Each structure stands twice: as C-alpha cells, then as structure tokens.
Amino acid sequence: MEFRRQLVECMASLVSQGLMTGTGGNASVRLKGGNEVLITPSGVYKASLKPEDIVKIDL
Numbered sequence: 001m002e003f004r005r006q007l008v009e010c011m012a013s014l015v016s017q018g019l020m021t022g023t024g025g026n027a028s029v030r031l032k033g034g035n036e037v038l039i040t041p042s043g044v045y046k047a048s049l050k051p052e053d054i055v056k057i058d059l
Contacts, residue, residue: 003029003038004051011046022046035059 007027014020014027023046028039038054040046 001051003031004054007038007040007054008049008051011040011049015047020046031056 007029010027011020014025015022023043025046026040026042028037030037035058037057037059039057040049041053041055044053
C-alpha cells in the first residue's frame with residue numbers, strides 16, 4: 001500500500017505545482033521481481049486519486 005500512497009502523493013504534487021494537467025499523464029512503479037507494475041488510471045483527475053484507485057498490472 002506504501003507505493004500506492006506515494007504515487008497518489010506524487011500526482012497531487014505535480015498537479016498542484018502546475019507541472020501536469022489534472023487528467024493528463026500517468027505515473028507508474030515497477031514492483032520488486034519485475035513482473036508487476038502499479039500505474040495511475042487514465043482520464044481521472046490526478047489530484048483526487050486515492051490509493052485504491054491505483055491499478056496493478058502484470059507485464
């Protein structure tokens with residue numbers, strides 16, 4: 001859950017600093033072992049993301 005929380009905080013920070021638009025862009029983190037990635041959803045206002053909004057995908 002820590003990586004999810006960090007992604008949420010990162011996206012909120014980027015939006016508040018004007019470094020990205022509210023719904024544009026994504027961020028991801030590759031998990032230990034290298035086969036899974038946590039990624040922010042597309043088309044969602046990034047400053048209002050919650051950790052449970054972060055998606056885990058299998059490469």
